[in-house]
Amino acid sequence: MTAITASVPARARDVLASEWIKLRSVRSTYLILLVAAVAAVGVGYLVTHSDATHWASMSASARAAFDPVADSFAGLGIAQLAFGALGVLAISSEFTTGLIRTTFAAAPRRRAVIAAKAAVAGVISLLAGELIAFATFFTGQWALSAQHLDVTLAHPGALRGVLAAGFYLAVMTWVGLGLGAVIRHTAGAITAMVGVVFLLPTIVGALPVPWNVRIGKYTVNLAAQQTIAQHPHAGYFSAGPSFLIVAAYAAVAIAAAAFVITRRDA
């Protein structure tokens, strides 16, 4: 019952520790990462295996467009949703159950809580994302090696593409966290997530030329594709600027979360 003073670093450590316990103590975290890993590695294997099987009958233009790195990441579309869900759940589950009130009563500095969630979920997602990315790459190259189509990490652009794929998954967690904080509802936030990563590129892709590319290069997953692909597609940004666009999505999502979190009643 005595007043306790704590320095700012200690308080940051407090919320980080709390969020780490929350993330590691629910099964959904492990389940989501497992689904992401199986989807990324599995689909990547199927696509690269198909490449190797059909290589002999492929046209010259198809062979020229063949990208051994990008093809091994064909399963990223499903993995990105799983990581998005991880980010969404990190905060929406607290709003849905009402636990957010306990959280904010224990830590009234709400932006510190958002920052801690972003740091903990982000670091775990980055580690898991990179792990999945490397596993996906090596599995894909193993499948391609049947036709000697495989590349190594030493191949120009290959390591950059693998690292970018892992980073993209972490960005999806941050985007999910931002959407979860703004929408406060699991199903709603995941729907919005699907909108951002699937619906938006589909709609943009249907726009008349050249608007499909002019706008499309700013969408998060088309930008991410340029960071992973060996050669950027015509009209799109190169890997460097595309990487900044992908990172900007994470920054905007977390900033939005920080903005709304102090402006609404819990």
Added chain:
Amino acid sequence: MIEVHELTKRYGHAVAVDGLSFTVHPGRVTGFLGPNGAGKSTTMRVILGLDAPTAGWATVGGRPYQRLVRPLHQAGALLDAGAVPGGRTARDHLLAIAASNGIGARRVAEVLGLAGLDSVAGKRVRGFSLGMKQRLGIAAALLGDPPVLMFDEPVNGLDPEGVHWIRGLFKSLAAEGRTIFVSSHLMSEMALTAEHLIVIGRGRLVADAPIEEVVRQGSRNDILVRSPAGGALAGLLSQRGGAVTAETDGGLAVTGLDAAEIGDLAREHGIALHELTPRHASLEEAFMELTKDSVDYHADLPADTRKAA
């Protein structure tokens, strides 16, 4: 100590709390009583800095809650026992809350014991009964060993043994000099736990007084008299200084005289009495009397629903 000053909270056009002021003092259990929708939960959320007041302010230990560093050491609260993560174990749930205030695993084990949850500490909260969730919420409130504790409807869903436990816990916490603030919509529950009452209705203060005083203010004790010669008896009772009100069913509600005086008076005049019943308003009736003008929704009941107690 909790202070609430001229607190107003509006949600759109709806006024949940309307210029509410009160102080909750340490060393006793203070009941926070009001019909459903009176603004109790809103007031508690504002005290905890969860909802921003439209006007006015609230402090805990003299400071706005949001300014507290490691606030669980200053105040603990149970707002909604159902607000727990189903997928986490009881221990992990408490460890996460504790960590945010620099509280370690040893204290978590202590409060699990205090709440009688030792045996289920490693079980996921999803399978808990409401009563077990209430205990878990109380354990969470106690983590920081705080001088101020707030509980919103804590006995809901508890079995009789749990209710008994919680009453004893509140009293012992108050006896240690802590400020205990407990909301309820049930006067009968408050009567068994609280020494002091803050009663609100439609977001306004209705009463802020020791519980006995609230009961006295809110009730009019009388004696029901029935007699075949009711008219004559009414006149005699009035002459003797009693106040007589005729009830719809022919009975007489008498105040100012006790049952013995009424009985003797009737005997002196040879008047037969068919009923002579002292009636005391129950706590529940005192409460309803207090808040009758301020309930949002109430059923239309027959004019006289008071029962002899």
